[in-house]
Amino acid sequence: MGKYFGTDGFRGEANKNLTADHAYKIGRFLGWYYGELKKQSGDDTPARIVIGKDTRRSSYMFEYSLVGGLVASGADAYLLHVTTTPSVAYVARVDEFDCGIMISASHNPYYDNGIKLINGNGEKMDEDTISLVEAYLDGNLNVFGKDYAEIPYAHRDEIGCTVDYVSGRNRYVGYLISLGVYSFKGMKVGLDCANGSSWNIAKAVFDALGAKTYVINADPNGTNINTDAGSTHIEGLQKFVVEKGLDVGFAYDGDADRCLCVDEKGNVVDGDAILYVYGRYMKEREKLITNTVVTTVMSNFGLYKAFDELGIGYAKTAVGDKYVYEYMQKNGCRLGGEQSGHIIFSKYASTGDGILTSLKMMEVMMAKKKKMSQLTEDLHIYPQVLVNVKVKDKAVAQADKDVQEAVQKVADALGDTGRILVRESGTEPLIRVMVEAETEEICKNYVDDVVSIINKKEAAR
Structure with missing residues (x-):
């Protein structure tokens, strides 16, 4: 991990150890760097960088600071506005952006925030580029064979512009809906949006697929993201599912790259159980390419015992969905994730995607005509x-x-x-x-x- 960027971006308390000035400088570097890369390949068009944010009050401050830096360096900034981390990754990839930026501190409290960098393939940014960003923040940048005390500003018609790109977010919503193999008609589904990024996306997807959707914690005010809500405070959804007699519930974190489930009895179905249910489903249909599910060292011993009984192989990586994805890419694996609910379906996404995860779990329920509790009954999670x-x-x-x-x-x-x-x-x-x-x-x-x-x-x- 670097000085500023950890395994999941540059994170800290807003305007303490992550400031608006940091965001401006990150924008300055990325706008200039990707523009230079294009020029060196004979392309004189400006760098195109897409930005999304979660519902924290400070996200607007960081968005404007990043945009200021980007356009000052000659890049065009495309704004998705409030959206999920996986949507930024999706849009960066399919619309051929030079890179993407997500402003979020995920499951952290509202007063924290973070800046996640995503490459043009929709993956977490490589360490070499992150090292250059950090070098610029510290004033010791050396790149393209030169030392830079400061990088140049754009002038006149080379100054970048800002583009409202809500259409990109809408296209992502359409993509999720297109992945719905079955109609959810007749299913009562609870969604806990954590007062975060999924608040205006998740319900639209489930409604479009025919579910009777019940939503809690979808009223963000800038300071209530993750407060007694979402995947890190799932007890609220457990109670809600039982009281309303719902078939299943799904809880997301602040930027909706995680998902945990609640079965119809109110029991939590964590990331390990999700890997078990979907890994078994893929194995039964002969879709589990390489016959390997990728986990981290923190996955439960009971998951491995269950996989052994099913004849499913598994790999263990360091903690962090970044390492899970790297292993999956290198070895051609289709399913991987963490106990915390970061689940990666590499055929459909390059990052963990909470809403996608909930759709895939619904698919198993509909295909096998079973309740969620029945799908997990053969999995024994060890204390x-x-x-x-x-x-x-x-x-x-x-x-x-x-x-x-x-x-x-x-x-x-x-x-x-x-x-x-x-x-x-x-x-x-x-x-x-x-x-x-x-x-x-x-x-x-x-x-x-x-x-x-x-x-x-x-x-x-």
Whole structure:
């Protein structure tokens, strides 16, 4: 990860560690850089960059700052307005933009915001380009064989323009509707839009496909995004589904690249269960190319046991949908995702897409004529206990001989009845110790054994 950009963009509290000035400079660089790339290939047309935003109050500030930087550098900025992250990726790809920008801090509280960069293929931006953006922010840019203390402004008729591009968002909505294989007529569906990006998209899609749609948390005011709502506060949707007697519910996060489900009984169907349901559906229809579902190291042990029983292979990547997608692209896999609800269907999208995920889960229900609870009844999710341990040096703590011996002892004791995972936090001075086993008591005892060794060794350092 870079100085400013992590695995999911440049994120922080608005006007504290992510400011309007940062946004302006990012716009300045991207507008100039992509224009230069075009010129060097013999194309004198301005760079075309598409921008979307979520419903946070600060998103407007960052949008205007980015646009100011882009047009000052000679690029044309196309505005999708309030929309989802996957819609920006879709439009960037199908309408052949040089890159896309999404203004969102995803599931974070309203006072945070973020800037996500998307390449012309609709994928998360490559590390080399992000490194150049960071170098410009720090005033030490070297690119195209030159050092730049500052990059040039555009002048006269080379100054860029701004284009209202709501038609691009509407085309994305049409694309989602086109993926509806079955009519949802007669189905009662609950949607929790988290007062975020999906508030004016999700219901339109489900209504068009014939569902009787019930919506909560679709009244954004700039400060209520994710507040007791959406995929990170799914208890509201659980209650809503049961009280209204709905067939199923879907909860999105702030920028709608995640989806979690609620079955008709009010039980949560998380990302692991979604991978199980759709992976099994693909396997049954011989559509699971490479016979591999891509997960992260945080997926539940029970998911792997279930895949073993079904004869489905799986891969494990580092935590982050970016790494899931990279593995899928490299190895030709069609399905992958995270426990948190980032699910990637690579045949249809280049990013996690919450609304698409809910449509695909509806497809399985309609095709198999089963309730959501019936689709997940053969999946046994193991209890999990996770403890974070503060350490002075993450690498030293994890490499400690006594710690490694303690971890191996737990792994040997669990055998094929569970697992232990010890990993470093990507953003904090923490070691995360996680155990999955048949009972929560077993998990806690084994976690305590390892944590006590780590704390003992830290105290001696």
